[in-house]
Each structure stands twice: as C-alpha cells, then as structure tokens.
Amino acid sequence: MQLNDLLSQTSEWLKATGAESEIVMSSRVRFARNLKSLAFSHWADEKQKEEILGKTKQTLLKNSYLKNSLFLLMDELNDLDKQFLVERHLISRELAASGSCKAVDISEKEIFSIMINEEDHLRLQVIQSGLELKESLRLLDTLDSELQKDFEYARNPRWGYLTACPTNVGTGMRASVMIHLPALVMTKRIGKVLESVARINLAVRGLYGEGTEASGNFFQISNQITLGHSEQELVDNIDRVIKQVVEYERRARELLLKNSRYQLEDKIWRAYGILANARIISSLEAINLLSVIRLGANLSIVKKVDIRSINELFITTQPAHLQKIEGKDLNPQQRDLKRADLLRDKLK
Amino acid sequence: MQLNDLLSQTSEWLKATGAESEIVMSSRVRFARNLKSLAFSHWADEKQKEEILGKTKQTLLKNSYLKNSLFLLMDELNDLDKQFLVERHLISRELAASGSCKAVDISEKEIFSIMINEEDHLRLQVIQSGLELKESLRLLDTLDSELQKDFEYARNPRWGYLTACPTNVGTGMRASVMIHLPALVMTKRIGKVLESVARINLAVRGLYGEGTEASGNFFQISNQITLGHSEQELVDNIDRVIKQVVEYERRARELLLKNSRYQLEDKIWRAYGILANARIISSLEAINLLSVIRLGANLSIVKKVDIRSINELFITTQPAHLQKIEGKDLNPQQRDLKRADLLRDKLK
Numbered sequence: 169m170q171l172n173d174l175l176s177q178t179s180e181w182l183k184a185t186g187a188e189s190e191i192v193m194s195s196r197v198r199f200a201r202n203l204k205s206l207a208f209s210h211w212a213d214e215k216q217k218e219e220i221l222g223k224t225k226q227t228l229l230k231n232s233y234l235k236n237s238l239f240l241l242m243d244e245l246n247d248l249d250k251q252f253l254v255e256r257h258l259i260s261r262e263l264a265a266s267g268s269c270k271a272v273d274i275s276e277k278e279i280f281s282i283m284i285n286e287e288d289h290l291r292l293q294v295i296q297s298g299l300e301l302k303e304s305l306r307l308l309d310t311l312d313s314e315l316q317k318d319f320e321y322a323r324n325p326r327w328g329y330l331t332a333c334p335t336n337v338g339t340g341m342r343a344s345v346m347i348h349l350p351a352l353v354m355t356k357r358i359g360k361v362l363e364s365v366a367r368i369n370l371a372v373r374g375l376y377g378e379g380t381e382a383s384g385n386f387f388q389i390s391n392q393i394t395l396g397h398s399e400q401e402l403v404d405n406i407d408r409v410i411k412q413v414v415e416y417e418r419r420a421r422e423l424l425l426k427n428s429r430y431q432l433e434d435k436i437w438r439a440y441g442i443l444a445n446a447r448i449i450s451s452l453e454a455i456n457l458l459s460v461i462r463l464g465a466n467l468s469i470v471k472k473v474d475i476r477s478i479n480e481l482f483i484t485t486q487p488a489h490l491q492k493i494e495g496k497d498l499n500p501q502q503r504d505l506k507r508a509d510l511l512r513d514k515l516k
Numbered sequence: 517m518q519l520n521d522l523l524s525q526t527s528e529w530l531k532a533t534g535a536e537s538e539i540v541m542s543s544r545v546r547f548a549r550n551l552k553s554l555a556f557s558h559w560a561d562e563k564q565k566e567e568i569l570g571k572t573k574q575t576l577l578k579n580s581y582l583k584n585s586l587f588l589l590m591d592e593l594n595d596l597d598k599q600f601l602v603e604r605h606l607i608s609r610e611l612a613a614s615g616s617c618k619a620v621d622i623s624e625k626e627i628f629s630i631m632i633n634e635e636d637h638l639r640l641q642v643i644q645s646g647l648e649l650k651e652s653l654r655l656l657d658t659l660d661s662e663l664q665k666d667f668e669y670a671r672n673p674r675w676g677y678l679t680a681c682p683t684n685v686g687t688g689m690r691a692s693v694m695i696h697l698p699a700l701v702m703t704k705r706i707g708k709v710l711e712s713v714a715r716i717n718l719a720v721r722g723l724y725g726e727g728t729e730a731s732g733n734f735f736q737i738s739n740q741i742t743l744g745h746s747e748q749e750l751v752d753n754i755d756r757v758i759k760q761v762v763e764y765e766r767r768a769r770e771l772l773l774k775n776s777r778y779q780l781e782d783k784i785w786r787a788y789g790i791l792a793n794a795r796i797i798s799s800l801e802a803i804n805l806l807s808v809i810r811l812g813a814n815l816s817i818v819k820k821v822d823i824r825s826i827n828e829l830f831i832t833t834q835p836a837h838l839q840k841i842e843g844k845d846l847n848p849q850q851r852d853l854k855r856a857d858l859l860r861d862k863l864k
Binding site for chain 2: 430431433434437438440441442443444445446447448505508
C-alpha cells in the first residue's frame with residue numbers, strides 16, 4: 169500500500185454505515201502509551217527516539233489488525249502529504265510538525281492509525297463511522313493488548329498509564345465523536361446543549377480538534393477526564409450524553425420540518441444551487457454549504473446526492489486533497505477554482 | 517381579444533429582436549395629446565370626461581394599427597388586472613389609480629397602447645425591442661397623423677402641443693430606452709456614465725419609471741426637454757447618446773472577460789444556481805439575479821437559457837403576473853414561493 173492509494177479510497181468512517189450516522193459522523197478512541205524505561209518523546213535524544221521507532225515499528229508490522237498497513241516516516245514525506253494525512257484525521261498536526269523519528273502506521277481501511285514519537289511514544293487511534301464508541305474501544309483494546317505482549321508500557325499502579333502530558337494520565341484515553349448539529353444551530357438551541365455538555369466535563373471542539381473553530385455545524389465532543397474511571401465507564405458516559413444530544417438534534421429537525429419547512433427547503437436548495445454551480449469557492453464556504461446539503465440529504469429533501477458522497481466532499485475539498493487530486497501544487501486562488509470544479513462534478 | 521389572452525403571449529418588446537437588444541431591452545416613445553375645446557383631464561367634469569372617452573374610443577377602434585386591439589375601461593378592471601397592465605408597461609400607475617372614464621387601448625402585439633384620461637386626454641405609446649427609437653417615432657407619428665384626421669388637438673402655433681403639465685409642452689414627446697448595464701455597474705463606472713448622460717439633459721430612472729429605483733442594473737434614459745427641438749432631433753440625440761453608452765457597456769464586458777473571467781463566471785453561475793433551486797424568492801432578489809444571468813446569456817456563459825425567456829421572467833415574476841398565472845390572489849409569502857416555482861420551472 170502506498171500513500172497515494174488513499175486518494176482513491178473512501179475512509180471507512182466516512183461511509184455513513186455506523187449507528188446514528190445521519191447525525192454522528194464518526195467515533196474515535198485514542199490511547200496514549202509510552203514504553204517503560206525510555207525517555208518520553210520530548211526528552212528523548214536521537215538514539216532513544218530511534219529505539220522507540222525501531223521497537224514499535226517491528227511490533228506493529230506483525231500485528232494482525234495492521235496487515236498490509238501503510239507505514240510512513242514523517243521525514244520522508246513532504247508538507248503536502250503530511251497535510252493530506254491531517255485532513256484525513258490520520259495524523260495530528262503535532263506529528264506533521266518537524267521532528268525526527270516520527271512515523272505513522274495506517275491500517276488498510278484507515279480504521280486504525282498509530283502515531284510514533286508524537287507527544288507520547290505511541291498514540292493508538294481507531295476511527296469509525298457513526299456512534300460506535302463501545303465497538304471502537306473494544307477494537308483498540310484488542311490492538312493494545314496485542315502490543316503489550318511485545319513491550320512493557322510506562323505504568324504506575326496507582327495512577328495507571330503514564331503520559332507526557334498529565335491531562336492524559338490514567339487511562340490515557342481520549343474518546344470523541346464528531347457530531348453534526350445543523351438543526352440545533354438553526355433553531356438557536358446549540359448554545360444551551362453545548363453548555364450542558366461542558367458542565368458534565370466533556371470538551372467541545374471544532375472539526376479539526378483542539379484550537380479549531382466549529383465549522384459546518386460539526387462539533388467534536390470528547391472526555392476531559394482520563395483518571396479515576398475505567399475506559400468503559402468513560403466511554404459509556406460519553407455514549408449516553410451523545411445519544412441525548414442526537415435526540416435533541418432529531419427533535420430540532422422535526423421542529424424545523426413542522427414549523428418552517430419552506431424556509432428549510434429554501435436554505436437547503438440554495439446551498440445545493442451554489443455548490444453545484446459556483447466557479448470559485450473557499451474551503452469554509454464549501455464546508456458550511458455541504459453541511460446544509462448533508463441535512464437536506466438526511467431529511468430526504470435532496471435526493472440526488474447520497475450521504476456518503478457528501479461526507480467524502482468534506483475531506484476531498486480540503487486544500488491538500490485538492491492538490492493531491494490535481495497532482496500538483498495549487499495556490500489558494502487555484503484551489504478555490506479546483507474545489508468548485510470538484511463540487512460541480514460530484515453534485516451534478 | 518381579452519385581457520387574459522395577454523397572459524399567454526410574450527410582449528413584442530421582450531423578444532430581443534431589435535437592434536443592440538443584448539444591452540438595450542426596449543425603446544419607447546410616447547406622445548401627450550389633448551383635444552381642443554375640452555378641459556384638460558384634471559379639470560374636466562364627468563360629462564367632459566365621457567365626451568373625451570367616447571370621441572377617442574370611436575376613433576381608435578377604426579384605426580388600422582389598432583385592429584383587434586384590447587379596449588379596457590379602468591372602472592371595469594379590478595386592482596390585480598390594473599397592476600398586471602402596469603407590470604407589462606402598458607398603462608401608467610396614474611391611469612391605474614382611481615378616477616372615472618379612464619381607459620386603455622392595447623394593440624395586438626402590445627406594441628401600441630393608448631391611454632385615455634390619464635394626465636392628458638390621450639397618451640399614445642409605442643414600445644419595441646432593442647434600440648429602435650427612430651422606428652418607434654415613425655410608427656407613433658403615423659398613428660398620430662391618422663388620429664388627427666378625426667379630431668383637432670390643443671395646439672399653440674408658438675409652443676406646439678399643449679399638455680396638462682408644462683414639462684410636456686411642445687412636442688409632447690417622451691422617448692426613452694430601458695438599458696441593461698450590469699458590466700458598468702460591476703466595474704463601478706456606472707456613476708460616471710450616468711452623470712454625463714444627466715449633464716446633457718437626459719433623465720435617468722429605474723425599471724418602472726419616475727420615482728422607482730434602478731434594480732437589476734436596468735436604467736431608463738429619456739429626454740427631459742420637449743420644447744425647442746423637433747421630435748426627430750430629440751430622438752436622434754438620445755439615439756446617439758445610447759449608442760455611446762452601449763459602447764461603454766460593451767467595453768466594460770470585454771474588460772470583465774479579460775481581467776476577471778473566473779469571478780464573472782462565478783457570479784453568473786451562482787445567480788443561476790440560486791434561481792434554479794431556491795424555494796422562496798423575493799421580487800427584488802429575482803430581478804437582481806436574473807440581471808446577472810441575462811449578462812451570462814449575452815456573453816454565452818450560460819447557454820441553457822435564451823435571452824427571450826430571461827426577458828420574460830423579469831415581467832412574469834412580478835406580483836400581479838404571478839397571481840394571474842396562478843388564477844387567484846396570493847399574499848406576499850405565497851408569491852415568494854410561487855415565484856421560486858416559476859423560476860425553477862423556466863430555468864431548468
């Protein structure tokens with residue numbers, strides 16, 4: 169498998185096959201792990217980093233979940249390829265930043281991705297379509313257990329897994345869902361809903377995680393606490409909350425259909441009309457209009473485009489994807505043209 | 517011919533058959549005339565108004581240009597029908613306002629329309645597609661000469677034709693063109709062009725004449741002066757000025773195509789996308805977007821809709837037309853839905 173093979177495939181989590189996938193785009197669980205007796209990444213010298221990379225690579229490559237995986241050394245990738253992986257949610261922006269001995273191993277369907285020498289020695293990630301946190305945890309747990317056969321993790325009997333950043337100590341787990349809440353935004357109920365989510369110690373972020381703005385009515389909701397509860401408990405808690413939020417969004421959609429159907433249809437069809445006809449379109453405008461069409465497709469108002477194609481467009485209209493598709497560097501103006509071409513092609 | 521027959525026909529002036537019709541929508545010439553020895557309309561009592569109506573009706577109905585014409589008494593029309601005629605530029609808003617013995621006679625293809633007991637006893641109007649002021653004047657002159665065989669006009673050897681308002685005295689003629697100048701607006705040159713037009717004593721107005729705003733980049737340019745020059749001289753002057761303005765607009769279009777083709781195409785296709793997909797659309801938004809598509813069709817950027825259909829939509833999306841098409845009264849919200857339906861139907 170080569171990096172460019174990803175271009176022609178749809179990430180598994182975009183396929184809208186999971187539970188509640190008309191509202192929950194994806195579920196992600198990530199474990200932070202560090203090898204015992206080796207300095208944490210930020211403190212490790214070159215030799216130690218190489219040792220971490222060597223050890224983990226060897227173990228990963230023989231893992232059954234990672235058969236035919238794509239192992240990539242960051243040093244061997246150009247900026248465009250790194251940005252491309254960030255856009256696909258396969259690596260973090262931190263891994264993409266400069267630094268030696270950084271790598272990622274990506275499973276065939278892009279369900280697993282394991283980052284090496286990011287903030288922690290290992291960041292194990294699973295990402296799936298829809299609300300599938302429990303299944304994601306199960307999968308990641310299995311992978312994690314396999315890996316533990318080969319090496320010992322830094323762990324404290326009282327605190328649990330030790331991590332580079334104290335906020336991850338304990339389970340080392342971050343479980344998050346990316347949730348699409350256009351009706352709660354349109355009915356101006358989103359603020360109240362997100363406030364109550366924040367009150368029970370869940371974090372709310374934008375489309376590309378920490379420090380990014382919520383755009384396209386997408387929100388990432390994840391656990392803040394990693395300590396004092398089991399992985400299962402933490403995941404059960406988020407799962408319960410998300411189910412509630414899904415229910416609120418569903419009610420808001422019903423309300424819109426009942427009280428302002430024409431306005432809603434108008435908004436959705438205008439978004440479609442612009443995306444299917446514009447010649448120049450920015451990334452942000454594309455995300456915001458695709459968001460509206462996604463709602464339209466979920467409500468069977470727009471029938472000519474399926475959810476899967478719309479989900480894909482959120483990713484393929486990103487800057488690095490456009491340049492990879494085109495096979496060359498494009499400046500922002502050229503990207504806005506290319507993005508419009510792609511959208512017209514896919515939406516007609 | 518019945519009033520409702522107009523609904524299924526396209527006014528001749530909308531057919532884009534005249535000279536420069538990609539920029540000049542229509543040419544209109546109007547004569548104000550009053551019968552000698554009868555009080556002007558504003559001063560006339562009921563009996564005199566009836567006399568004016570009777571005399572002129574009789575004469576008009578036997579005129580060869582007005583064969584099979586539609587003779588309508590305002591008193592017999594409801595508000596919707598009157599508004600419908602205003603939207604088609606066949607009667608003035610003044611004629612549509614209350615008052616007795618008002619009437620209009622409309623020729624078969626809507627080229628001629630003669631208003632009776634408006635501000636003057638008679639307002640003779642000819643309207644044609646494109647820049648056809650000279651031919652319009654010729655046609656109206658012929659009609660006028662025919663009518664003069666039957667009755668004598670109020671006329672002063674020194675001043676010429678006498679009219680209710682002193683601004684019309686002399687020729688009693690108002691010649692105007694409705695001109696579409698989107699590229700001059702987009703390139704921000706319109707102000708300068710209209711200023712120089714105003715400096716040579718031509719009036720600039722909006723789509724529905726005096727007191728209306730310019731919308732959809734349409735401007736009505738007409739003579740201010742009716743006195744001291746022959747009809748031919750006045751028309752020649754406007755014709756020369758309009759040819760110059762047409763040339764400016766043409767150059768501005770070339771400039772846009774040369775310097776900002778993508779931006780222009782984007783603007784045009786977005787307008788198309790919205791009009792062909794929206795579910796709710798106001799009259800003003802429709803005019804403004806149709807204006808952009810009209811430019812697109814003229815530049816062969818949008819090929820799926822012809823100019824004639826676009827020209828027609830400026831009129832058929834007006835409130836009274838929508839209600840006549842629907843066959844019943846519609847409130848503003850209902851009209852916005854119906855307008856969007858009509859636009860989708862015609863633009864797809």
